[in-house]
Amino acid sequence: MALSFDLFGTLVAADRPSTPWDAVASALTDRGIAVPDDWEDAYRSSHREYERGREAPLPEHVRLALESRGVDVSARVARDAVLDAFDRPVTVRPDAGAAVTAAREQGPVAVCSNCSVPGLVERTLDRASLGPFDAVVTSVDCGWRKPHREIFAATADALGVPLATLVHVGDDARTDGGADRVGARSVLIDETPLATVARRCREGSL
Incomplete structure (x- = not known):
């Protein structure tokens, strides 16, 4: 077996953040990234379609949300910021x-x-x-x-x-x-x- x-x-x-967009914004700011004023709207909007059942990686979503507001970040920065935002007790x-x-x-x-x-x-x-x-x-x-x-x-x-x-x-x-x-x-x-x-x-x- x-x-x-x-x-x-x-x-x-x-212990997950009740407002994940704020947690991610804080982690991005710590890395010197200028978070857009309408970040909550950007975070909560869809930026890519996924096949049913497919996982939507959160760092990719964050990177695309920033890109939709004219802010470019590397995949590594997005990944590290997201991990820090959700790594809780x-x-x-x-x-x-x-x-x-x-x-x-x-x-x-x-x-x-x-x-x-x-x-x-x-x-x-x-x-x-x-x-x-x-x-x-x-x-x-x-x-x-x-x-x-x-x-x-x-x-x-x-x-x-x-x-x-x-x-x-x-x-x-x-x-x-x-x-x-x-x-x-x-x-x-x-x-x-x-x-x-x-x-x-x-x-x-x-």
Whole structure:
């Protein structure tokens, strides 16, 4: 058996900015970028169409939003500013560590997370001292968001197992529950808390 865990909302609770455009604006200003006066409108507007299920990387969105107002920034500056804006304290959920540890005793374990900010999942895992994991698969890196089949398939591939043997643990019936609809299996923590996941992993009954 191979397991993957959703990160945000499942293993950790994250403190996210209530007005993300302000958080990004502050990070851009710290880098000497002149933020437009109508930045909120620019940030909240669409600047590119994406195929259904595709991830829209936030640094690209920020760069295009600035460009729409005549401000040019490099991809690296946009990426670093976005990461700083969203890299906030996290709280590890009760029994998260026990569930990951028990899962590792049964087989390979991954994180499979929707996240539009490159590097944020990895930095969050470092903050939370969770792991180690055999693979970390994010939507911003693989290009597809849960519940699309491709991100679950990428997770199974990263663990070296068939998709049909992957069990995905998460908190969202629409996104994480999508594993059931693509040939894997989902376990939702509203129905099966992390403590129960840990126990059933130890028993080999998950």
